[in-house]
Amino acid sequence: MFALSNWDDGLTETQRAVATHGEGALVVAAGAGTGKTRTLIARLAHLLERGAAPERILLLSFTRRAADDMLGRASALAGSGAGRLAVGGTFHSVAHRVLSANPEVVGLPPGFGVLDPGEVVDLMDLLRAEHGLAGITERFPRASTLATIYSRCVNRGEALGVVVPTEFPWCAGHVEAMGELFRAVTARKRDTGVVDFDDLLLYWRALLIADERRHFDYVLVDEYQDVNQIQVDIVRALAPDGRGLTVVGDEAQAIYGFRGADSRHLRELLTQLPDARVIALERNFRSHQGILDVANTVRPTEGGPSIRLEAARGPGAAPRLVHSHDAPGEARAIVDAILAAHEEGVALREQAVLVRAGHHSDLVEIELSARHVPYRKYGGLRFLEAAHVRDFIAAARLVDNAHDEVAWYRLLRLHPGIGTSRARGLLEVVRAQPRDPLSHWADVVLAAPTSVRESLADTLRTLAQARERVLADARADAVLDALRPLIRAHYPDSPARLGDLERLVSAAGLSARLSDWLAELTLDPPASTSDLAGPPELDEDYVVISTIHSAKGLEWSHVHVPHVIDGVIPIDMALGSAEGLAEERRLFYVAITRARDRLSLYAPMRLAHHRRALDDRHSYALLSRFVDDVVAAGLVIEESAPSREAPTAPTRHAVVDLDALWRAEATGPAPTP
DNA sequence: GGTAACTGGGTTTTT
């Protein structure tokens, strides 16, 4: 029996109904800020108290941050030292855990590698060339496009012939060649003992279908509106009759359509499980009513149970729409507001800037830096996308699985004198090697041009020796030893990059197996290098910058949304279809509902931050088409005050210059600088 | 033939 006191303290009657629901399938329609995670955790506590075995309860979520949040709260519930309360994580991380425990069941070697999405593109490129599709005689989709199409087919469970004509019509002439290429990709991954993100789900599903025993008594799925077909299959296989299944979702927050997610799965579940109980959580504990009034006008109404958010917290301050002259003015207005709130006692980490795409915060970041305001950015450029980190992971994967061709390809090209072409040639040697290619590295070295033999031999010898080390951190150390000279020769800023890798390696000690650690790193990369520096100081304070996608499930006291203009929110590439536009509206809804106390939307009148902005027709921004609704809901419109003080951010000089030029062009010849 | 250094043009969202 667990000591889980007070889990139902302060739960509403509806929330308690969710927490204490019995065995049958349960679908919770939870609006934003209605305490859904808290309620799920209360349900977990209730189940444990009634004697459910923790290792037979599975908590699943689509996004990493939601999974972390859920698991973090679950362990807080147990108090320190109580160990794990349930099995849980993202679909992908749980799949990896299941598969790495029994890889042979699905025909994978122990220590199989997980390719990150960038490496899938490398593999596509490799096979694209092998199949003679890389020539310039006829245009063929680029490797990254191919990888997107491939992933879409897998995640939607739809054939190439369906996906390509409807979503990638410009590639329609190549369906046959693509099919052949994709079959080769699948075979190559199998032959070399690697899987990609999609394969993790495919293998897990296969495992579940082959093995009909139930492994979990209770399956709790969060963010169900963001699951795609293959994830639906997995959930259905985990709980075929719906017994013990709880799903939580909100169709209005479905924002992963581009990954093959479809919020209709939530409704379909009700058709498939007609006995499922449905409970709606509508009382919002997060935001003041002023913010929810705005949210309710933006909230899409089509389909699903209609939810109108009602605040438990009173009216609060009216949300603002701040007009500024241009994008740098917008950045200034945001930082002004952040610092003003900070003066009033709102911590920086209680304030977030939420953007549609990573680069939309560029100017805000410059302004924050210029004014010495610390910030942390989530969801932008990933640590894992840094070239040297990918180099390291690839090299480390070879230690566990010497047949990993994508890893070989990357490692080989890191040597001066080996480019794409020679690397491909050497890959043939690796593949032809009947024995273990890393133990017999001399054959690979002999096939290389004389000029690189020495450095290649050094690398491979050190890597081969890494296998004699048993512990994950010792192995990682040895891998870094092998890489050090290559990184020095390859990157001009090698000291910083090596510093990153030292920190990365020191984190490996916590893992038992190097391959498991690498997979975890690939599936759940640290948001930034600073995350590796250990637990942050308690008094450390910073503004949070995040994409709206990465902000889902989180909340801040003050939320700032820059660029509420057509072309950004909604983003121009989504305007082609009604479905795309609808998703942009839901995304805007997610952004709005992150704010507890103060919501500020920003609309610059033009985006004059590029040199060519003057001749760019899009220089003058259109207010977002969603703004009309928001204004009708009582939003206050403000003009950002033109700043009279000396310019602080470097970009401001550029803007001032541009204005001068513009006036000069309008009245006469531009003055010579 | 292959590599590397240079140039110019473009950039959604995530596991």
Place this chain on the structure above:
DNA sequence: CCCAGTTACC
């Protein structure tokens, strides 16, 4: 800032 395309060197 990263990719593709081009050119100059080995």
